[in-house]
Amino acid sequence: MTRLFNDxxxxxxxxxxxxxxAHRRWVRxxxxxxxxxxxxxxxQVAVVIGGGSGHYPAFSGLVGRGLAHGAAVGNVFASPSxxxxxxxxxxxxxxxxxxxxxxxxxxxxxxFGQAAxxxxxxxxxxxxxxxxxxxxxxxxxxxxxxxxxAGDLPVFKAAAAAAEQGRPLxxxxxxxxxxxARTRSFGIAFSGCTLPGADHPLFTVPEARMAVGLGIHxxxxxxxxxxxxxxxxxxxLVVTLLKELPEDVPGPxxxxxxxxLNGLGSVKYEELFVVYRRVAALLGEAGVEIVDPEVGELVTxxxxxxxxxxxxxxxxxxxxxxxxxxxxxxxxxxxxxAAETDTAVRPETPVRPETAPLPDAGPPPAADASRHAARTxxxxxDAVAAVVEVHADELGRIDAVAGDGDHGIGMLRGSTxxxxxxxxxxxxxxGAGTVLTRAGDAWADRAGGTSGALWGTVLRSLGxxxxxxxxxxxxxxxxxxxxxxxxxxxxxxxEVGDKTxxxxxxxxxxxxxxxxxxxxxxxxxxxxxxTTATDAAAATARLLPRMGxxxxxxxxxxxxxxxxxxxxxxxxxxxxxxLLDHPHDHx
Numbered sequence: 001m002t003r004l005f006n007d008x009x010x011x012x013x014x015x016x017x018x019x020x021x022a023h024r025r026w027v028r029x030x031x032x033x034x035x036x037x038x039x040x041x042x043x044q045v046a047v048v049i050g051g052g053s054g055h056y057p058a059f060s061g062l063v064g065r066g067l068a069h070g071a072a073v074g075n076v077f078a079s080p081s082x083x084x085x086x087x088x089x090x091x092x093x094x095x096x097x098x099x100x101x102x103x104x105x106x107x108x109x110x111x112f113g114q115a116a117x118x119x120x121x122x123x124x125x126x127x128x129x130x131x132x133x134x135x136x137x138x139x140x141x142x143x144x145x146x147x148x149x150a151g152d153l154p155v156f157k158a159a160a161a162a163a164e165q166g167r168p169l170x171x172x173x174x175x176x177x178x179x180x181a182r183t184r185s186f187g188i189a190f191s192g193c194t195l196p197g198a199d200h201p202l203f204t205v206p207e208a209r210m211a212v213g214l215g216i217h218x219x220x221x222x223x224x225x226x227x228x229x230x231x232x233x234x235x236x237l238v239v240t241l242l243k244e245l246p247e248d249v250p251g252p253x254x255x256x257x258x259x260x261l262n263g264l265g266s267v268k269y270e271e272l273f274v275v276y277r278r279v280a281a282l283l284g285e286a287g288v289e290i291v292d293p294e295v296g297e298l299v300t301x302x303x304x305x306x307x308x309x310x311x312x313x314x315x316x317x318x319x320x321x322x323x324x325x326x327x328x329x330x331x332x333x334x335x336x337x338a339a340e341t342d343t344a345v346r347p348e349t350p351v352r353p354e355t356a357p358l359p360d361a362g363p364p365p366a367a368d369a370s371r372h373a374a375r376t377x378x379x380x381x382d383a384v385a386a387v388v389e390v391h392a393d394e395l396g397r398i399d400a401v402a403g404d405g406d407h408g409i410g411m412l413r414g415s416t417x418x419x420x421x422x423x424x425x426x427x428x429x430x431g432a433g434t435v436l437t438r439a440g441d442a443w444a445d446r447a448g449g450t451s452g453a454l455w456g457t458v459l460r461s462l463g464x465x466x467x468x469x470x471x472x473x474x475x476x477x478x479x480x481x482x483x484x485x486x487x488x489x490x491x492x493x494x495e496v497g498d499k500t501x502x503x504x505x506x507x508x509x510x511x512x513x514x515x516x517x518x519x520x521x522x523x524x525x526x527x528x529x530x531t532t533a534t535d536a537a538a539a540t541a542r543l544l545p546r547m548g549x550x551x552x553x554x555x556x557x558x559x560x561x562x563x564x565x566x567x568x569x570x571x572x573x574x575x576x577x578x579l580l581d582h583p584h585d586h587x
Contacts, residue, residue, distance in 0.1 A: 002302060008197030009413055012053035012075045019060055023329040026064040030091040032084025034060050035070035040094030045163040045172045046070065048089045049101045049156050051108055052077045052406075052448070054195075055216060057330030058152055058299040065336050066326030067160045068101075069094070072115075075413060076195055077217045077406040078449035079107035083441075085115035089126065097125035097169035101156055101176065103148025103216075104130040106548045107450035110491060114453070125169060129176040131155045133185040133310065135244055136213025136222045145551070149216050150262035150299040151183040153331075154312040154322060161324035179318055182249075185260075186240045187308030188233060189214040189221055193265060193301050195405060198396070202405040212236075214308075216264065216301045217404030230271070234278035237309035242286060249313050253287030256314045258322045263297045264306035272296065275307060292323055292333070363438075366431025366468035373432040373471050374425075376582040380575045381422045381439055385415040387574035388567065395563050402545060402557035407451060411567055414447030414455055431468025436460070450492065450548060451564055454501065457491055458484040474522035478512045485509040492547070499543040499557070501564035508533040508572055523579040530572040537561055537569035 005011050020029040027034040033050065040046045049059050050072030059071040070092035074080035079102070080088075089098045100116055102108040112128050119126035132143060133151025158179035162172045189211045192201035205211050210228065211221025228236060242252055249255055261276045263269070276295045283290055291314055299308075314322060325334030366374075388395075388411045396408030421442035422435045430438070436459050444456025465480030466472045485505045494500040496507075511532040515525035540562040545551050 002194060002196040002198075005196040008195070009409060011196040012073065015053060015056075016060060016073050019056075019329075026327070026329050027060065030070075030088055032080060032087040033070060033072040034063055035088060035092045036063055036065070038065075040069050040092055042094055043096050044069075044094045044166060045096045045169050046089065046092040046094050046098045047101060047156070047160045047163050047172070048072065048085070048092050048098055049152075050074070050080050050085060050088070050112070051102050051105075052079060052217070054193075054302045055299050057297065057328075061330030062153070062156060062328050064326065064328030064331075066164055066324060066333070067157060067328045067331060069160075069163075074107075074448035075406070075410060077404045078410050078447065078452070079105065079111045081445040081448045081452060082111045082114035082118060083445045084448070085112055086118045086122075089115065089119055089124070090122065093124055097127070099159055099163070099169065099172050099176065100126060100128045101152075101159060102128075102130060103152055104132040104144075104146060105148070105217075105450075106492065107448065107453065110450060110453040111448065127169065127173050129155075129159070129173065129180065131180055131183070133180070133183045134213075134215065135184050135186050135241070137215065140244055147215050149185045149187060150260055150308045150310045151180075151185045151312070153260055153294070153298050154258050154310065155179040155183055157324075157326065158318060158321040160326075161321040164324065175317075175321060178315075179312060179321070182246045182313040182315075182318065183310060184241050184244060184246075185308050185310040186237055187214045187262075187264070187306055188212050188228075188236065189264065189304055189306030190227070191266075191305040193304040195302065195396075195409070198405070202400040211306075214264075214304075214306055215404075216299055216304075217406075230274045231278045233307065234275045234282060237275075237307075238279055238282040238286075241309060241311050246313055251287075252283075254289075255287070256289045256291050256319060257283070258310075258312040258314055258318075259283065259290050259293040260298060260310040260312075261293070261295045262299055262308045262310065264304040264308065265297070265300040266303045266305045267307050269296060272307065279309060291319060298331070363425055363428050363430035363434045364468060366429065366434065367470055369471040370431030370433065370466075370468045371426075371429060373466075374430060374435045376578065377432050377435045377439075377466075378419075378422050378426050379582055380578040381415070381419045383574040383578040384571050385419040387570050388412055388415040391567070391570055395567050398560055398566060399563035401560045403548070403563065406449065407563040407567065410447045410449045410451055411455075414443040414452050417446030418443040418455075418459065431466075432472055433463045433465075433467040436463030436466060439463075451501070451567075454488050454492055454564075457487045458505075461487045474516040474520070474525055477522055478509075478516040478525070481509045481512050494547045497543065498547045499540050499545040499562045499565075500547055501562070501568045503540050503543065503562065504533045504536045504565040504568045504572075507536045508568070523576065523583065526572070526576050526579055530569075530576050533569040533572040537565040540565045 131148035162175035192203035213222030392408035399407035418439035440459030461484035512529035
């Protein structure tokens with residue numbers, strides 16, 4: 001378990017601050033993550049990687065010459081927000097465009113995609129690439145749904161080495177695509193991991209058993225088998241990966257491959273070496289020539305006891321990129337020229353991030369009626385943060401059944417940030433619409449993860465519908481909730497029946513619309529819709545997940561409601577209390 005921490009919600013930020021202080025020769029902190037200590041050379045494509053905390057040396061430890069130009073770092077097991085990614089990418093940009101790279105998880109896909117759009121609006125050519133190497137998480141016919149695990153390293157490195165050679169953005173993207181298409185990983189685990197502040201692991205493995213096909217977020221494995229010896233584990237890893245070769249690789253004999261044997265956190269180096277001696281022998285027997293193998297902790301999952309094997313099948317171009325030199329805090333290979341070392345260490349580099357806050361023009365003008373209504377919005381956001389705080393541990397436990405257990409801490413960070421941003425906007429005279437949109441931006445930025453992006457969208461949709469002109473009536477509030485329901489489905493791609501928050505949001509929005517159409521006042525209409533939401537959340541226990549991180553663990557989640565659906569139902573009921581307490585701020 002994680003023994004040394006202060007406030008669990010501050011763990012990721014404090015870890016990044018300490019990392020930056022310890023590695024000033026390589027990195028400097030910026031808002032949202034770290035970039036190289038030296039500026040990206042003019043005309044060089046910047047490769048910006050990223051993901052949640054808890055995977056060190058991924059992602060911040062891979063920033064340096066020959067590898068990434070920057071890393072955006074989210075909360076524990078939660079993707080960074082679009083704003084964090086944009087901030088890191090702007091700091092790393094060398095004038096030749098940016099390639100954003102990350103593991104294939106719903107939250108990362110959402111946030112990196114939004115960041116690319118915002119960078120394009122800033123005039124920066126930005127592309128995205130999701131690594132999807134974990135063969136246990138989807139079959140070969142659905143390879144686009146696979147998770148990104150330790151294959152991150154060879155794929156990141158291929159793109160970064162291409163950028164270091166001065167290739168244009170299109171060619172850097174092609175290098176990432178080629179490496180991604182030829183990289184496969186498979187993992188096993190003997191125990192789950194325990195998040196900072198938690199008193200039990202996210203999953204457990206029965207005595208003398210192992211989980212097969214695990215992710216890197218404490219998700220349970222896809223199956224279970226008897227505990228193997230080191231040689232049996234090596235055979236399982238090698239045989240499984242040799243069963244699925246890239247389409248253009250006729251067979252393993254005569255092929256060259258980059259090999260990564262990765263420890264997930266508490267399998268020690270000596271154990272990995274015992275396994276690797278057999279991995280190397282088995283690959284040799286199959287006729288595979290191993291190129292520059294890596295054995296160690298490269299993409300971890302806190303203190304998970306597990307190991308994964310990654311093979312990248314090399315052609316001449318990929319081998320050149322894999323063997324190219326690199327110099328980062330956690331990954332070094334070969335020798336780089338000393339061209340930049342004279343400027344690399346700047347003693348005056350601040351340990352806390354350099355922030356260049358975007359100018360705030362203050363809230364737009366608002367009608368008195370809307371400013372008055374903003375008090376109810378603020379009370380509602382207070383109620384949201386309060387109910388999330390009470391239930392945060394429970395939400396984490398529900399999420400851990402088939403997911404990664406971060407829903408409670410993510411919701412806590414998001415709702416707290418939303419309440420603070422709303423209070424600040426309200427103090428400065430903002431109307432109801434602006435208070436909600438500022439709260440939505442803060443929620444998405446602070447929470448990260450899929451739920452952060454979706455909750456930011458919910459609040460922004462409501463804020464746009466309410467506006468700052470007059471007192472919101474029940475029909476307009478209901479219209480805003482309907483807009484939010486559509487926006488969440490568009491952004492996240494989930495529909496009713498996929499076992500997500502959409503299974504509550506859609507019936508809640510429909511019930512609210514029906515009740516307001518009957519002419520019921522807002523508090524009464526909301527009460528009826530909140531009851532519908534509670535029933536819908538409970539009903540998700542009977543569903544199998546078809547989206548997100550729980551999808552590969554569908555059967556495990558039967559009988560447990562979806563954490564996102566449950567938190568939304570709790571929130572709708574809490575907001576009803578705020579509406580009853582402020583009956584004159586809305587029609």
